[in-house]
Amino acid sequence: MIMSESVRKMLRAKLVVLGRDNCGKTALCVRFITRRFIGEYEHKREVTYRCQKIVDKEAIELEILDTVNKECVGPAASSLESSIKWGDGFLIMYSVTDRSSFEAVSRLKRLIDHVKETLGIPAVIVANKCDMENGRVVRTDEGQALASDLRRCCVLKSGFDWWCRCSFFELSVAEDSSAVEAACAQLVREVRQEFQRHLLAMDKRSRMLQMRHALKNKLTRSKTMQW
Numbered sequence: 001m002i003m004s005e006s007v008r009k010m011l012r013a014k015l016v017v018l019g020r021d022n023c024g025k026t027a028l029c030v031r032f033i034t035r036r037f038i039g040e041y042e043h044k045r046e047v048t049y050r051c052q053k054i055v056d057k058e059a060i061e062l063e064i065l066d067t068v069n070k071e072c073v074g075p076a077a078s079s080l081e082s083s084i085k086w087g088d089g090f091l092i093m094y095s096v097t098d099r100s101s102f103e104a105v106s107r108l109k110r111l112i113d114h115v116k117e118t119l120g121i122p123a124v125i126v127a128n129k130c131d132m133e134n135g136r137v138v139r140t141d142e143g144q145a146l147a148s149d150l151r152r153c154c155v156l157k158s159g160f161d162w163w164c165r166c167s168f169f170e171l172s173v174a175e176d177s178s179a180v181e182a183a184c185a186q187l188v189r190e191v192r193q194e195f196q197r198h199l200l201a202m203d204k205r206s207r208m209l210q211m212r213h214a215l216k217n218k219l220t221r222s223k224t225m226q227w
């Protein structure tokens with residue numbers, strides 16, 4: 001049986017990891033894919049990883065784009081925008097030890113909404129390095145408040161409560177592999193829901209077109225019979 005493009009899409013997802021430099025994007029990708037924490041990574045290079053994972057007992061092929069920090073405005077913005085266009089779901093990271101990385105999260109989320117020209121794009125916010133309590137400058141409740149503000153903003157603009165997601169995870173990539181799994185699994189779940197919704201909408205549209213076509217045929221036939 002030939003698999004339709006939409007069904008094939010359900011089995012694949014493109015995830016993009018965004019955030020300021022040094023917040024732990026590469027560490028998170030490597031941890032998720034290999035379950036290992038290496039510590040030092042090559043910087044300033046964008047990498048796409050490919051892996052297969054089982055989420056909720058279903059296999060999924062993932063392409064994960066580990067971006068390098070790019071500003072939302074200025075010359076680097078267009079390359080950031082093309083990374084956003086490519087992705088189906090977004091992991092927006094900051095480090096609890098770096099307030100400027102926290103402040104970048106809402107700018108990045110706004111840019112995603114703008115580039116995708118829709119609200120409710122699957123996105124998960126990850127606050128990293130919670131093992132560094134001594135260096136912490138962003139409190140947990142600030143992260144939680146930011147995530148619910150972003151959700152509320154989406155609900156206000158779209159009017160759809162069920163559509164707006166922006167889950168929040170505070171974790172340590174260095175110390176907690178299962179928390180990394182949980183954050184990435186949540187994003188995969190949201191991407192799947194979005195594909196499902198898209199399929200349903202397409203199905204509904206094609207049924208409406210069929211009905212319109214059938215109705216038009218019937219009207220034409222009855223006009224012909226009157227003549």
Ligand SMILES: Nc1nc2c(ncn2[C@@H]2O[C@H](COP(=O)(O)OP(=O)(O)OP(=O)(O)O)[C@@H](O)[C@H]2O)c(=O)[nH]1
Nearest residue numbers: 021022023024025026027039043069129172173174
């Ligand atoms: N203590 C601690 N250090 C971490 C954690 N996650 C990452 N790091 C360290 O933070 C530094 C930056 O991590 P990267 O994964 O390279 O960060 P990045 O966001 O990919 O950085 P850029 O490539 O510059 O964008 C490295 O020294 C990591 O070892 C964590 O959870 N706890």
